[in-house]
Amino acid sequence: MARALMFQGTGSSVGKSVLVAGLARSLTRQGLRVRPFKPQNMSNNAAVTVDGGEIGRAQALQAQACGVAPSVDMNPVLLKPQSETGAQLVVCGQVRGAFRARDYQAIKRELMPDVLGAFHRLSDEADIVLVEGAGSASEVNLRADDIANMGFAQAADVDVVLVGDIDRGGVIASLVGTKTVLNEMDAERIKGFVVNRMRGDPTLFASGMEAIAAFTGWSPLGLVPYLDRVKELPAEDAADLRSDGGHGGSVRVVVPHMPLIANFDDLDPLSAEPGVDLIIAEPGKPLPLCDLVILPGSKGTISDLAFFRKEGWDIDLAAHVRRGGRVLGICGGYQMLGRMIADPKGIEGEPQEAPGLGLLDVCTELTAEKQLVEVSGVLVPENVAVHGYEIHMGRTQGVDCGRPFAWLGGIPDGARSVDGRVWGTYLHGVMQSGAAREALLGRVGMVTGPLSDHEERVEAALNAWADHLEKHIDMQALVALARPVSRG
Template sequence: MPARALMIQGTGSDVGKSLLVAGLARVFTRRGLRVRPFKPQNMSNNAAVTADGGEIGRAQALQARAARAPVTVHMNPVLLKPQSDIGAQLVVQGRVVGNTWARDYQSIKAGLLASVLDSFGRLAAEADLVLIEGAGSASEVNLRADDIANMGFARAADVPVVLVGDIDRGGVIASLVGTQAVIDPEDAAMIVGFLVNRFRGDPSLFADGMTLIAERTGWPSLGLVPYFADAIRLPAEDALSLPGHSAPGGAVKIVVLAYPHLANFDDVDPLRLEPDVDVVFVRPGEPIPGDARLVILPGSKATIADLDTLRAAGWDIDLKAHLRRGGHVLGLCGGYQMLGRRVSDPEGIEGPPGSVEGLCLLDAETVLGGDKVLVEVTGKTVAEGVPFKGYEMHVGRTTMTARPLLDLDHGGSDGAIDATGRIAGCYIHGLLADDRQRRHWLQRIGAASSGLDYEAGIEDTLDRLADHLEEHVDCTRLLDLARVPRFDATR
């Protein structure tokens, strides 16, 4: 039987589309359907390595997990990763194809539709149901020409749309009714219903609001979804949603430097769930707290630019004071590159070609360039033999004379650690999602581990999210609204 499809679009960014698709993927997977998530175009520096050796947005990887499906590049065929002086890195079907400015991208979108439809067709061929996530706002009519992310895709692939509004941010009636008012009537005709997300309080108090939206738009109400507080237990995609503190009052403070081009910040998500730990995201203009036990330099999509920001913020001075107090420092990927003596970009990968001095906290040097490394890895720490699993996702090679931090099972080593054992870095993303490694690092800084099983927790949260949606959304009606798309994958 041909696959059916349904698209979830939003009245704006961060209205909960990613979470709803993940929850619905688990709902329909538990009903015995082969579900595949799909996002035609994504803009995010939080990415995941796929089973077929490419990269896609982290949210689609979570949605694939919810659907109990292998992660493939076709789940997010166009990925834009914002950088500094050169706009955004453009990834098509998992592979970097170049860089583009926002204005230039508007002129090349139409040429990407063939790849988008090709990937969509491949997923549909192996599924009973494809759940599609839109990007940003469905009402951005100024960007409608050649759109491949929202209504442009829905029309090209002929898939019905459910529109989501976020009541938590206010103005949900205006945002839903206003969307219908500004979009093309043929686009509006693709919308088969609406959802109101993140409601707090007594649902009966908004019953008149749901009725008013339905009357003004002609779209049926498909559900009022209460706020799902446990969403914090799932990897986030948008850095704008990062909290200032994870557990204020936690005995041990871990600081994460939130520079402008922060990437793969989900590396620290597992720490945020440890009850003895207060994870603090420090932004430019804020000092590194003096009572921090560990400072993490996370990944960066623009290492040299973020290194300049780090110095401008005075964090280089704060780091030296932190180390004098006996604190620990861990650099991950781009953060690892910053810890070395020098970072060079001879090919202009991130911006104008050049070379800058690093923080000189590790005896290592990095040269950006070469093919992008996208690989899942396993191994163990050199000194203690603590196992790990994770993935590499980076451009550049680092040479070091310091002791390596990790031994890799496929051969070779990764990372570096200084003679004191308090300064370390590596290229491995997902290191702290491995319970064995997280317990190891917490022990190093004198923090108590809760015995958290992070991966089991994600599975449990996805199931509870599915239960939540089953209770508050007419999921059977959603499935009935999904239909077999009609499109030409060769266009």
């Protein structure tokens, strides 16, 4: 019979996702069949699954840590923000519609059967399921009809380990305070705690661990020192996007940070490349001089395009092209580079259309059908193998599509400008392949030897992180807290 254990946090971004990934890799190396599960996720960083759906990117990383392909059951409810108050709802991998925050709270209870069904299907193929909560366990204002934290723990009869982040400060108060605000039944679900991201001498916090245990009655399972290599794992939150270059790279790449940036792990291989200075251009600042500008994916293409213009980045980009600079648009960024984006059915809000940046002779119409597929093919004109995935709503057509960016499964993808300096593609993950990355960087003058696939770096980081956790977490005590999965 499968067992399960849930990891909730004192707040967002305390390291739950990477903690579960590292524990999953550790337990998998011990010969256990491990599966990750997150009842509800909110992220525009999504991954395509082998069963034709999409889930949060963090759960795809956790699946990789388990040595299995990602499936929609690992993240049955995914919210993809489209504005400050609304999000696209994806249930079991497929789009259910768009909802404002208050409206979603009203329908949340209806999703619990989908959540429990996915959890039990995963349990059927596992020895242990590692469940990740969302946000903070102490959000008592959202406790009614909760499916992400204690609501799920009670419904699935799963006990909880609470994770706090000492690097943020106030970790004793945040852990002890969580118990204080929870109702008695929910507080009893928490059996142990982990303090994450300790910098400096860990012995200085030994009395802190004892104090938390004394105040709460929970088992101290580990004080985890900060590990720099965790930065090599894909980030889940766009707030983690921070880079100002300055690494002495021979090529400068600039990425404008737009509000609804999506699938930004496309940038990870460049960020990790020693010869590249990756610069995230923040609002309020002009686009810096560089060799290549990348317009990444977006969950609200027309909205982000308006933001791009408001920042004056359209003027900066035009000047960059006049100077001979290169531009790559990925997915939503590709759509922005065209002459027009039309949304006649109101996919992103009210029906509307907006002029694009005009750097590619193509036009896009947003459509309700969502393309979710893993793809492979060759980069044009280098004829270098590429692979990745498509996850988009819309059709793009035009003269420049006659010069495709790539051929994927025998079908042309994307477009290139007449002068060959502006490229657009729907292919996410194009930089993952070392050969494709080498070819694209070669277009901007970077001469390299053979580059390794980025996946090798991620695998090495996962193993290093698992080694680290095994040194600092009582793995035996942690696994002992996992309870048999109940279907009552």
